[in-house]
Amino acid sequence: MRISDILRVKGNKVVTVTPGSDVTQLLALLAEHRIGAVIVSADGARVDGIVSERDVVRALALRGAAVLTEPVSAIHTVQVRSVSPEAAVEDVERLMTEHRFRHVPVLEDGVLRGVVSIGDVVKNRIDELETERSSLEGYITGERI
Numbered sequence: 001m002r003i004s005d006i007l008r009v010k011g012n013k014v015v016t017v018t019p020g021s022d023v024t025q026l027l028a029l030l031a032e033h034r035i036g037a038v039i040v041s042a043d044g045a046r047v048d049g050i051v052s053e054r055d056v057v058r059a060l061a062l063r064g065a066a067v068l069t070e071p072v073s074a075i076h077t078v079q080v081r082s083v084s085p086e087a088a089v090e091d092v093e094r095l096m097t098e099h100r101f102r103h104v105p106v107l108e109d110g111v112l113r114g115v116v117s118i119g120d121v122v123k124n125r126i127d128e129l130e131t132e133r134s135s136l137e138g139y140i141t142g143e144r145i
Contacts, residue, residue: 003092003106003116004085006124012106012114016041019048019073023059026051026072036117037103040076045111049076050103082107083116093121 016039017026029038030053040049051072059067059075067075082105083092092104096118106114137143 001089001124001128002085003083003087003089003114006089006116006120007085007106007114009124010114010116010120014039014105014112014115016044016112017051017072018042019071019076021072022069023056023072023075024068027056027068037115039105039112039115040072041112047080047082047105047107047112049073049078050080050105051076052101052103080105084108085113089121089124092116093125096121 015029015033015035017029019040019042026038030036037050037052039047040051042048049072055075055077056067059070063070081095081099081101083095085106085108087106096102096104102118104116105112106116
């Protein structure tokens with residue numbers, strides 16, 4: 001299975017924030033869309049970084065409430081790992097696990113095409129296991145051939 005298969009089911013809507021937006025605006029976006037990370041992009045197509053709830057919490061712990069008025073560019077991660085739509089889901093699972101992040105931008109020819117979260121990957125895996133279980137059950141009971 002490929003990342004494009006997950007995006008086909010999930011959709012390719014991506015929430016972005018500009019680097020100059022303040023952290024309070026970022027928090028409003030996270031809450032409004034009920035998500036854990038946002039792509040930082042000046043134009044909505046290129047990835048300038050990524051910022052997550054964890055980034056906000058760490059910045060608050062270090063600098064206090066003043067962080068809320070700082071620009072997102074002060075706390076976002078610049079070195080972003082991305083994947084292509086043709087990447088194997090198993091490879092993305094491994095990437096997320098090894099590097100301990102939960103959101104990966106999907107880029108095609110350098111343009112943002114979607115975001116895959118660990119929740120998307122886990123849901124996909126559960127769906128695959130359920131299909132396999134159902135098939136095996138049908139095979140054992142003779143209900144499917």
